Amino acid sequence: MKSSRQSHNTTRVRYEVSAHGAAFGGDGVARAPDGRVVFVPMLLPGERALVEVVERKARFDRAQIVELLTAGEGRRSAPCPVYERCGGCNMQHADIGTQREIKARVTADLDRRVGAFSYQDTLNATAPQVVGGAEFGYRNRVRLHSAGSAGFGFRARSSHDIVPISFCPIAAPEVNELLNELGAVQRGSLRAGQTERDPVELSVYGAQGRVFRAGTATVEVLGFEFSFPVDGFFQSNLEMTEMLIREEILSLEGGSHALDLYAGCGVFTRFLAGPFASVTAVESHPGSVAAQRLNLADLQNVTSVEARVEDWCGKEGFGRSYDLAVLDPPRAGLSGTVQQYLTNTDIKRLLYVSCDPASSARDVGALIRGGYNLRSRRVFDFYPQSSHIETVTVLERE
Ligand SMILES: C[S@@+](CC[C@H](N)C(=O)[O-])C[C@H]1O[C@@H](n2cnc3c(N)ncnc32)[C@H](O)[C@@H]1O
Incomplete structure (x- = not known):
């Protein structure tokens, strides 16, 4: 007997659907003629299509568009020539306004279903506001893959193949210059030690006229220099990072003691150290902690702690009180x-920066039930043309 999670035979099952919404990940959500839910990549809310089922589960189908019957107003032809094949982004078929509307709706839906909270009572809104910057040329960090003479590029959509790229419209100009250069090198000859059966990966950070391929990168954020290991964490959209700091950190009232949990190389810490008398920054990655200590060496009011936040909470953090905690965890959340x-x-205010709307919905719901009030929840569009959603949430105690 098949378990409910196994796929059933779906040989050429086709039907027409109209998408009524979008799912986390960007797929259109519709109802099949028999009432089951169906997820369809590249189908926008309001659009109608003939689809073919590619995977059938007990409670839903996954299907692909065979023919788009009614295109939505927000549809456009993707500016990138390899969009259909490349796995680098998945929302270029929608204009930027439609992408942001979808991100707001997906976040509100997750908040209701996963977090069991809504904005109606607290924020007098039905969905979060979206704050955005440039929709192209913004991405400072990329991971490039090489397959010998096939050139450098990104992984293909739903496969391990490499799509060779010489220009990526979402990448920063510095990254595109490197892509172009690498393409020329590849066409000329393979580098020493590299064969077609020996693919290499390159972590790249390109910004402010420079491109870093290994070791330590240095960039300026709102007039301050930050160094970080190229293979460690650093925000991949500098314009949005500055906007976030300006709107959410520099606007803070300040106070006596702040926490920066999951602090990386100390970008937020630097801007907290002005309005707050002292700041404790907690980070577990040794390379990022070393960079943080160098980046903040001129500040006398910062304590830099190398620890997992979970361990620090039960020891040094225990029994103290804080005016503010900034939280910026990885995807898994808190x-x-x-x-x-x-x-x-006893923490008066939380500023929760998250790169995963599902884990942030779960955590914000738990924090509200734990006694915090929702003061604001916004989407900061760090990743235009992709379905990734970054949220920034402010919670306060009475
Ligand atoms: C999303 S990044 C945020 C970094 C920083 N706020 C910034 O903007 O540059 C998350 C950071 O949390 C760190 N991290 C992951 N798990 C951790 C844990 N359990 N305790 C402490 N830090 C952790 C990672 O090394 C990474 O630097």
């Missing part, structure tokens, strides 16, 4: 230990 710490500690 563990139960950290959620408990935040609800059991």
Whole structure:
């Protein structure tokens, strides 16, 4: 007997659907003629299409468009010539206004379903506001893959193949210059030690006229220099990083003590150290902590701690009180230990920066039930043309 998670035979099952919404990840959501939910990549809300089922589960289908019957107003032809094949982004078929509307709706939907909270009572809105910058030429960080003479490029959509790229419309100009250069090198000859069966990966950070391919990169954020390991974390959209700092950190009232949890190389810490008398920055990646200590060496009021936030909470962080905690965890969000710490500690305000709307919906819901009030929740569009969603949420105690 097949388990409910196994796919059933779907040989050429076709039907017409109209998308009524969008799912986390960007797929259109529709109802099949028998009432089951169907997820369709590249189908926008309001559009109608003939689709073919590619995967059938007990409670839903996944299908692909065979023919678009009614195009939505927000549809456009993708500016990138390899968009159909490349896995680098998945929303170029929608104009930027439609992309941002979808991100707001997806976030509100996750907040209701996963977080069990809405904005109606607190923010008098039905969905978060979206704050955005340039829609192309913004991406400073990329991971390039090489397959010998096939050139450098990105992984193909749903496969491990490499799509060779010499220009990426979402990448920063510095990254595109490198792509162009690498293409020329590849066409000329393979580099020493590299064969077609020995693919290489390159982590690249390009910004402010320079491109870094390994070791340490240095960039300026709002007039301050930050160094970081190219293979460690650093925000991949500098314009939006500056906007976030200006709107959410520099506008803060300040106070006596602030926390920067998951602090990376100390970008947010630097701007907290002005309005707050002292700041504690907690980060677990040794390379990022070393960079943080160098980046903030001129500040006397910062304590830099190398630890997992979960471990720090139960020791140094225990029993203290703070005016503010900035939280910027990886995709998985806050563990139960950290959620408990935040609800059991005397912290007046939380600024929660998240790159995953599902884990942030879960965590914000738990923090509201733990005694915080929702003050604002916005989408900062760090990743135009892709379905990634970055949210920034402010929570306060009475
Ligand atoms: C999304 S990044 C944020 C970095 C920083 N706020 C910035 O804007 O540059 C998340 C950071 O959390 C760190 N990290 C991941 N898990 C951690 C943990 N359990 N405890 C402490 N830091 C962690 C990562 O190394 C990474 O630097």
